[in-house]
Amino acid sequence: MIEIFIPKRIKNYYVLPQRILGFDINKTAVHAAQILCSGAQIVIEKLMHEPIDTDASRSYNERVAQAISALVKRADRPDIIRTSLNSSAIVFKEVTFPFTDSDKIKMVTPFEIEASLPFNLSQAVVDVLITQAQIEEKKATVLAAAAQKTSVQEQLAYFEAAGVPVQAVTIDVFDLYGFYSMIPESDAPGSVVLIDIGYYMTRILLLIDGKLKLVRTVPKGVITIAKNLGNLLSLTTSQSLEEFIRFGFEKHDGPDYYKAVSQACSDFWQTVQFTLQSFGTGIPSGKIDRVLMLGSGSEIAGMRQYAANFLQLDVVVFDPQTILKNKSITIRQGQRIEQSSILSLATAFSTALTSEINLRQGELEVPTTMQFAQQLITAIVLAALIIGSLFGYTWWQKRKITKSVMSSEREMVTVINNLQLSDSRTLDEALADAERKVNREEELWFAFSRQTRFSFLKALQDLSSAIDRQGVGLKLRRLVITPNYLTLEGEVKDFNGLKVLERELRDSNMFILVPALQELKINEKLFFKKNGAQE
Known part of the structure; x- marks a missing residue:
C-alpha cells in the first residue's frame, strides 16, 4: 500500500498505533489473533478460534464467512485485517539478482520465474521475500512466490x-518465518528445519543461519495419520482421530495399538524424510542441525520421540511462548499462545522481513480511494x-511570561514601597510617585550643589555686567534664576530705557531669545542658552 501522506510504520517501528487482526483458515476452524502495535512495542491482546459449522446444507464459503463474522464481533475494532494464503496454492522459486534494490527486484x-509457472503469468500474482542482501557485492537472493x-x-x-475488509493477503510459510525470526536466538548459525504439522497439511521450512532457504508443503497431516490408523484398527476416521489425539503413542491396551500407530505414522514421516533429504543440496554442511516441530501434530503424545527416532535427527517441540523472550512483545493477562494459534499470530505479525508481502495486488488491491480517504x-x-499543540504551547509560553512579568512588577512595587518613594499598589502609579519625589529631591539638592551655586553667581555677574540699571532706570522687584531660565520682574522709567534694556539683554548673549519689550512693567521668562549659565 502506498503511503500517500505519512508512513504508518518505519521498519519495526509503528508511527501510529495500529490494531491488527490476523486470520488462519483451515478446513475445520478459523483462528484469529489480535495484536496492538504502538511504537516498537507489540501487545498480543486476543487469541481466538471459531469452529466451522458442519451443516452440509450450506456451502463451505458461507460457513467460513459465518465463522469469520463471529470472530470479528469478538475482536476489538481493527485497523488492519490480514489473512494468510495456503502455501499449497503457491509456486516457490529461489532467484539471485545482481542488484539489491527491492523495487527493481x-x-x-x-x-x-515465468518459465517455471504451471499457469500463465497474466493470471498470476507474484511477490518476493528477500532472504539475503549482500550490499557490498551488490547481490540479493530472494524467494519468489507466485x-x-x-x-x-x-x-x-x-x-x-x-x-469484512481485508488489507493484506500474505503467505503462510513467510509468516511462520517472520514469526520465528522475532525470537532472539533465531539467527544462530547452522541449519534448522521448521515442521508445522496441521490437520490436513504440513509446512516445512529450511533455514540456514537464520535465513529462509527452501519451503515445501506436504498435503498430509494429522487426518492422514488418523485415516491410516482407522484402516489398521477397523475404526472410522473420527474414532481413530479421537484415539490418536487423546492417547498418541502412549495408550497401554497392548502392543497392537502401538504397532498400529507406528505403522500409521510411518507413511507420513517417510514423506517428510524424503523432503528433508531433498533439502540436502541446499545445506552447506550437508547435515540438518535441528528440527523444530510445531502445530497441532506436535502436541500428540510421543510424536516428538517417534520423529526423532525415525529421522535420526535432533527433534524438539517448538514452544510458542519463546516469542515472549523478545522484549518488544508482551501478552495480555489471561491469554496463552497455543500451537493452533501460531499461524494466525504469525499472520498478524508484520515483521521488517515480511511487511511488504501482499498478494492483494493489481485489480485485487484495496481501492485507492479508500487508501486516500484513510490517509487524508x-x-x-x-x-x-500539531496546530493545537502550537497554540497550546504559545498560550503556555505567553502565560508563563505574563506570570513572570507580573511577579517582577510586584517585586518592583515592593522595592519602591520599601524605599518610601510610594505607597501605591500598581507599578505605573508607584513609578510616577517615585519620579515626582526624586525630581523634588533633585531640585532641592541642586540648589545646594557647588556647581549650582557657582552657576548662579556667574549668571548674576553676567547679568549685572550686561545691564546698566541706573541708565535704564530699572527697578527690580523679583529675580529668579534656575538652571534653565531666568525670570525678571520690575519696571523702567520710560520707553527709551525699555529699548535700551531689550538691546542690553540681547547683547549679553546669555539667552536663547529675548522678546520685544512693549510695556514699562516687565515680567519675562528668559531661557538660557545651552551651558549659558555654566562657567
Missing part, C-alpha cells in the same frame, strides 16, 4: 461474504494535533 522477478489470482480471489471471497483523515487529525 519486484519488477523483474515475474519474468525470471499464486493464481483465482486462489487469492477465493480467499478474499470468504471475507467479502462476511462483510489521518493527515487532518495530525495537522489538527
Whole structure:
C-alpha cells in the first residue's frame, strides 16, 4: 500500500498505533489473533478460534464467512485485517539478482520465474521475500512466490461474504518465518528445519543461519495419520482421530495399538524424510542441525520421540511462548499462545522481513480511494494535533511570561514601597510617585550643589555686567534664576530705557531669545542658552 501522506510504520517501528487482526483458515476452524502495535512495542491482546459449522446444507464459503463474522464481533475494532494464503496454492522459486534494490527486484522477478509457472503469468500474482542482501557485492537472493489470482480471489471471497475488509493477503510459510525470526536466538548459525504439522497439511521450512532457504508443503497431516490408523484398527476416521489425539503413542491396551500407530505414522514421516533429504543440496554442511516441530501434530503424545527416532535427527517441540523472550512483545493477562494459534499470530505479525508481502495486488488491491480517504483523515487529525499543540504551547509560553512579568512588577512595587518613594499598589502609579519625589529631591539638592551655586553667581555677574540699571532706570522687584531660565520682574522709567534694556539683554548673549519689550512693567521668562549659565 502506498503511503500517500505519512508512513504508518518505519521498519519495526509503528508511527501510529495500529490494531491488527490476523486470520488462519483451515478446513475445520478459523483462528484469529489480535495484536496492538504502538511504537516498537507489540501487545498480543486476543487469541481466538471459531469452529466451522458442519451443516452440509450450506456451502463451505458461507460457513467460513459465518465463522469469520463471529470472530470479528469478538475482536476489538481493527485497523488492519490480514489473512494468510495456503502455501499449497503457491509456486516457490529461489532467484539471485545482481542488484539489491527491492523495487527493481519486484519488477523483474515475474519474468525470471515465468518459465517455471504451471499457469500463465497474466493470471498470476507474484511477490518476493528477500532472504539475503549482500550490499557490498551488490547481490540479493530472494524467494519468489507466485499464486493464481483465482486462489487469492477465493480467499478474499470468504471475507467479502462476511462483510469484512481485508488489507493484506500474505503467505503462510513467510509468516511462520517472520514469526520465528522475532525470537532472539533465531539467527544462530547452522541449519534448522521448521515442521508445522496441521490437520490436513504440513509446512516445512529450511533455514540456514537464520535465513529462509527452501519451503515445501506436504498435503498430509494429522487426518492422514488418523485415516491410516482407522484402516489398521477397523475404526472410522473420527474414532481413530479421537484415539490418536487423546492417547498418541502412549495408550497401554497392548502392543497392537502401538504397532498400529507406528505403522500409521510411518507413511507420513517417510514423506517428510524424503523432503528433508531433498533439502540436502541446499545445506552447506550437508547435515540438518535441528528440527523444530510445531502445530497441532506436535502436541500428540510421543510424536516428538517417534520423529526423532525415525529421522535420526535432533527433534524438539517448538514452544510458542519463546516469542515472549523478545522484549518488544508482551501478552495480555489471561491469554496463552497455543500451537493452533501460531499461524494466525504469525499472520498478524508484520515483521521488517515480511511487511511488504501482499498478494492483494493489481485489480485485487484495496481501492485507492479508500487508501486516500484513510490517509487524508489521518493527515487532518495530525495537522489538527500539531496546530493545537502550537497554540497550546504559545498560550503556555505567553502565560508563563505574563506570570513572570507580573511577579517582577510586584517585586518592583515592593522595592519602591520599601524605599518610601510610594505607597501605591500598581507599578505605573508607584513609578510616577517615585519620579515626582526624586525630581523634588533633585531640585532641592541642586540648589545646594557647588556647581549650582557657582552657576548662579556667574549668571548674576553676567547679568549685572550686561545691564546698566541706573541708565535704564530699572527697578527690580523679583529675580529668579534656575538652571534653565531666568525670570525678571520690575519696571523702567520710560520707553527709551525699555529699548535700551531689550538691546542690553540681547547683547549679553546669555539667552536663547529675548522678546520685544512693549510695556514699562516687565515680567519675562528668559531661557538660557545651552551651558549659558555654566562657567
